[in-house]
Amino acid sequence: MLAWAAAPAHAAALIPQPRQVEPMPGAFLLDGEVALVAAAGSRVAEAGEFLREAIARDHGIGLRGRPGAHGRTIELRLDPAIAGGEAYRLEVSPRTIELRAADPRGLFWAVQTLRQWLPAGRGRLEVPAVRIDDAPRLAYRGHMLDVARHFVPVESIKRQIDLLSYYKINAFRWHLTDDQGWRIEIRKYPRLTEVGAWRTEPDGSRHGGYYTQAQVREVVEYARRRNVAVIPEIEMPGHASAALVAYPELACGRAPETVPNSWGVFKDVMCVGEERVFGFVADVLDEVAGLFPAPYLHIGGDEAPAGRWLEHAPTRQRMRELGLADGHALQGWFVRRVQQYLAGKGKTLMGWDEILEGGADPAAVVEVWRGEAQGLRALEAGHRIVNAGPFYLDAPPDRLTLETLYRTPVVPPAYAAHAAQVLGAEAPLWTEHVTERNLEPMLYPRLLAFAELAWSAPVAPDYDGFVGRVRAHYPRLRAWNVAYGPESRALVRYRIAREDGGWRLQAERGFDDLRLHYRLDGGEPDADSPWFVDGLLLRAPGAVRVAPFRDGRAYHASQRYVLSAHAALGKPLRWSAPPHRQYRQGGEGMLSDGLFGGDNHADGLWAGWQGEDVQLTLDLQRPIPVQAISTRFLRQSGSWILLPKAVRYYVSLDGRDWRRLYSATPAQDPDDARREVRVLRYAPATPVQARWLRIEIDRYGPLPPGHPGAGSEAFFFLDEVVVE
Template sequence: MSSVGSDHGPACPDLIPQPRRLQVGAGRFVPGKTLTFWAAPEADPAARLLGDWLAARGIGWQRVDQPDAARLRLVAAPAGTASEAYRLAIQADSIVVGAAAAPGFSHAVQTLLALALDDAGVAWPVVTIEDAPHFEWRGLLLDSCRTFISKAAILRLLDQMAALKLNRLHWHLTDDQGWRLEIKRYPKLTEIGAWRVRDGVREGGFYTQADIREIVAFAAARGIAIMPEIEMPGHATAALAAYPDLGCGPGQLSVGTAWGIYPNNYNAGDDRVFTFLEDVLHEVMELFPFPYIHLGADECLKDQWKASSECQRRIAAEKLGDEHGLQTYFINRIAEFLHRHGRTAVGWDEVLEGPITKHIVVQCWRDEAVIKVALARGYRIIAAPRRHCYFDIAVSQVDLTDVYAFDPSMGLADATGVIGGEATLWTEHIAESEMDHMLFPRLFALAETLWAGPAAKEATDRFVQRARRVTARWRSAGVNAGPMLRDDAPAETMKGRKDLHVPPAGLDQIGLGG
């Protein structure tokens, strides 16, 4: 079989991510007016997606009772096959997909869709593919707080993620500038916390629990799990505007209208706060079946805690030492609550500033050196270093080659604790209509990197050429992709969103200050 990186010519469209093994044959498979299929039970979600795609092109999709009677068969792979692995064999008279679980069938169908030839009606090239991902966690963070993102845009994004075999949507749902998730027990979170007034204009929105269930099911059918992020103990202004008694500061707050870090934290000395958060998380767990829940735990200013008699009493009673110890206590308490309920907490790398529980996954955003510290301490890691993975930063500072150079495992001999990586799309300065522009084609590089792994990636210049061809195809399908390289980005198109500077605050407390 051909190695990764081969040029397959016009008979075989370029794929991102590139399969591990691909052999191109002669001829093509033409489905005709009706395509008969047989599917193992695990393949049903993927079969429905393929059937919908064919129906949209006027091709019938007929299930048959016996595999031998079907021109397209989705069959169970041998025991021991990894859940995301698949084998795809397209011959002139048949297509056979083999996988062990729903994610593998989903990836195979996405490969089928990407391979479809449309020069003279639907057809597929004769190919044989054997494929599986290197990293378990291949994600994208979407910030719905700073800019409220419509349900339709999220569903469209999930389809785009599935096409690239990304399997984790990290959904940032609460922050200073908005609380976006309906919580039945605390209705003011969305009655008040979901809305802000800027320049006299009321803006915002939230997702009902029915919306959440629909989005979660839509994602699951495409092999994507959704991890919600419920920020604590900082980034809490919207929640405290709704329920001010849960904070430390005096008076009524308003939902944040400016960007940056607000000083408003939950009152870590008040047990009512933990009751509130546990109530919220119970509803979150009912809505999101994925076992990981992100707690944020970043950028927590301590001034209000220093001035709070309740927080100071907590510090003294628990022998926490100072406000940094109080933050560790807070996150440990919630992480252990989640652990007792069969869930795993995730936190930004600020959690390393104290003796945090091992029942937490660390998401490293500041510097690769932080990843090394977290690994040395025995934590599992999601890598998202800003200089490779922050897609709200202009292409002039982080272009496709910077993303492609990303190695979550840091070249370390033992990086088994690194479960994968994420791109992030923070939306302080990004409208919903600009999401395509900021994500693509850079997301192609992230998908390729996380699927292939560092050792299997082809040379950068070859990937850039393949990405250009795939970008052109996506643009023709209506994706408003932005520039690829710095030289492609004239000054007037640079989004100027955020500077690449990585704030050093807190690095001294995990042994990296200086």
């Protein structure tokens, strides 16, 4: 649990901002003579004990169990006159601190406000007198954490729940399953975690983990004591590759053989035409529902590709029997059936806005991510909604800045006629490119802006006042070792390019006190590794790995660069057609700069083409004996990246007469979800004299039927032309 000993002493630093703050004359002396009074054996007593522990930890003050000679007390009590389940009143006078609410939930929020109101110090505090009346505008104020792409340990989950509670966010959505990992123990299906919780990364390492049911109960109880409901998300019928690897009989036709190690939308899907799938779903939901007392259970329901259903004879038969016209209708039937099952267990189904496509029952809560049009569609169909699309915190902070987020209406004007159906809002963090190292810089301080929007929903946000309050919270966040990120800049952006016969690694830092620690042997840097702040000149080829540190703590996963010296290094290269505008950051020289692309196809080192056959021409500037030629292509089907259909190498001495040395037609399976770097290398038996090299690349063409992007042109990605 978080502890801090330097809280602000005035209303300007309260987040979220209360509805009404009225300063009063005088102050309350908080010391060891003060008694805490709360009704025994109730949630009131539980909130009181939480406050007692927090004051002891934060300020070194042990409160008495009964009033002493001075008669000063902190009193927690239920008061039916306070309107609203989460509403509260906090009154500080020279003799008492009173926390009142009609419901224990409101009483707990009064505790959290009092923690923020207490001044800095330990042992003896003068607490300014005040009256605060407060209540939230929205009932549902949520944060979703995706632990399927990158696993997050239990202790880190608890730490985030502490912070959510501190800022009055009352729902933690646990995205527990996806294509890349199944993270919750299901006792009837042990292979879900034995197999589905682990994947082999492109570098050969293993990533994974899962939560036992005992750990889930521990987290749920930890959150309950902090006024936070934990809502699970079990993805179905799409985004289920990890489950299908573990239990291939649930798939339509061929199941994936390995848990995917890349991102995107995969065509593998639960075969909802098969009755055994519903047996599996019911068994899983039985165990999940028994672990989470929250009234909602999220089933995902997004990006479910219908291609496999339409290819599968038993599913087509089921569609004919039910009179279903297409895949959308089939998904709608599946969602409604699951919804009815959950209703029988006292649960309300939540799903992403794709559940609207097949006509979800209006009782379902729709989480809107694809824009206001989808939200309005859900509202007009009678659904309650949670607005999530504008608050995706995996967007980098230089794109979704603290100010941009704070000025985003949580209930946009388009929803005004249906405002009563807006249950609330949610700030999701998807973790394709987020690990435990950079989780907090992505969340904070932006989650504070979201907390204020969701609680206070200001009509005319006062950003200047808000950012002043945020900056008053930075000392406590640093004291808690919370690795908050910049307000409007990327934490760090790297550029690497040829310079002075070597390579210069340049960094643009989001904090002036950020240090870039590195290692030249490719190993993981730590706080004792050498460091730089702006630029590092690398003279020799090899592998360098760099990571940003602040206060001695790593703030982001490390970035690895592989530097290669070869005969084409720095030589002029021309392409017949430029790459896609998003994937040509280095210009034509990026294919002969000695830099290999990394795990992220958008890292600036991969050049990507779509819809073009391409010819590359390299001038070696003098005839040399060529011992080998190689190119490196990326395959990442979920991101629409496939290998070329054909690649040919030619050489010439004069740039006019060309001799073909090599031709390849790379074999590939567009359904294979694994990420792969394919090296096409030609080494003649004896060296070939050449000055010029030409490489012809034939694109794959349209993505095949059944692929989520079927009919659209595939990309191909190339990072370097290597001549030995």
